[in-house]
Amino acid sequence: MAIGTIFNIQRFSVADGPGIRTTVFLKGCNLRCSWCHNPESWDPGRSIEVFPERCIGCGECVQACRHGARFLDGGALSFDRTLCRRCGACAEACVADAIRSIGEERSAQDVLREVERDAPFFVESGGGVTISGGEPLLQPEFVLELLRGCADRGLSSAVDTAGNVAWPTLSEAARATDLVLFDMKALDSELHRRGTGVSNALILANLERLGHGATPIWIRVPLVPGFNDSESELSAIAAFCSRLPAVKRIEILGYHRLGEGKRSRLGLDRGLDAEPPSEQALARLAGVAAAFGKPVFVR
Ligand code: SF4
Numbered sequence: 001m002a003i004g005t006i007f008n009i010q011r012f013s014v015a016d017g018p019g020i021r022t023t024v025f026l027k028g029c030n031l032r033c034s035w036c037h038n039p040e041s042w043d044p045g046r047s048i049e050v051f052p053e054r055c056i057g058c059g060e061c062v063q064a065c066r067h068g069a070r071f072l073d074g075g076a077l078s079f080d081r082t083l084c085r086r087c088g089a090c091a092e093a094c095v096a097d098a099i100r101s102i103g104e105e106r107s108a109q110d111v112l113r114e115v116e117r118d119a120p121f122f123v124e125s126g127g128g129v130t131i132s133g134g135e136p137l138l139q140p141e142f143v144l145e146l147l148r149g150c151a152d153r154g155l156s157s158a159v160d161t162a163g164n165v166a167w168p169t170l171s172e173a174a175r176a177t178d179l180v181l182f183d184m185k186a187l188d189s190e191l192h193r194r195g196t197g198v199s200n201a202l203i204l205a206n207l208e209r210l211g212h213g214a215t216p217i218w219i220r221v222p223l224v225p226g227f228n229d230s231e232s233e234l235s236a237i238a239a240f241c242s243r244l245p246a247v248k249r250i251e252i253l254g255y256h257r258l259g260e261g262k263r264s265r266l267g268l269d270r271g272l273d274a275e276p277p278s279e280q281a282l283a284r285l286a287g288v289a290a291a292f293g294k295p296v297f298v299r
C-alpha cells in the first residue's frame, strides 16, 4: 500500500481536464518556475506558511516550538526558518490560524476512498480525478496506485505533469491513465532554463515519445508576460505539438498573481512580479497557435 505526501484535494475543479474533477495535489517539484502559483508544492515534505496579519500575539507558538525557531525578540514575535524543523507543532497550537502546516502523508487507498465520493459528479459531467502537484511523478508508486485504483472503481483519471521525469515513469503512468495534461513552458532551451531553473531537453524528448503513444494529451501552456508571451514562442510550441498525433488540444493559461503572496508567507524569494496578460493578448496568441492545426483553448 503506497503512502504519498499531498497538500490538497480540491473538489469541483473545472480547470484540470474534462468535466467536473477532483484534483489531488502532491508535494514535491523539480522545476522552480518564477511564476509558480503553487510554490507550497515545491518542498517534498511539510511546508510552514505564516500569515502575520492574523497573529493575535498570544505566544502559544513560542511555547509549542521545541527548536527555538519561534521566539520573542524585544517583545516582537520572530521566526527563524533556519532553526525550523517543520514539525507543525506551532500550527497546531495557533488558535488564530496564523500558521499553516502544509503537507500530509496519506495512503493511496485512503485518498481513493475520499475521491470516489464524488463519482456521481464525474458521471454527470464526464469528469474524473486529476493527479497534480507539484510534479506528481516524483512519487510514482503512489500515483500508479491512485490511477489503477481509479480504473478499478470505474473513475476516469488524468495526470498533470511537467514531464521532467525518467521515461519509464512517465510511460507507465500514461498507460495507467485516460489523459495526460502536459505542461509546456517554452521550446527555447535557454529561455526554459531561465524561467524554470532546468533544461527542457528531457521534457521535449519525453513529449516526442508520448505524442506517438495511445494516451491522449492536452498541452498546457502558462502564458507568462516577458517570458513566453511572444508569437515566436507560441508558434514554436504549436509547431512542435502539431506533429504529435496524441496531442488533442493546447490550452493557454494566463499567468495570475496568486503565487506572489504565498511565496512571502512561505519565506521564499519574491519570484516574478508581472501584470497578468490581457484577454486580447491571450486571444491573439491563441490565434497564432491555432494556425498550426491543433484546437487551442484559453483558460
Ligand atoms: S514547525 Fe516546529 S520547528 Fe518550525 S517553528 Fe513550528 S514548532 Fe518550531
Ligand code: SF4
Residues within 6 Å of the ligand: 054, 055, 056, 057, 058, 059, 060, 061, 062, 077, 093, 094, 095, 096, 097, 098, 099
Ligand atoms: S500562536 Fe498564532 S496567534 Fe499566537 S503568537 Fe503564535 S502566530 Fe500569533
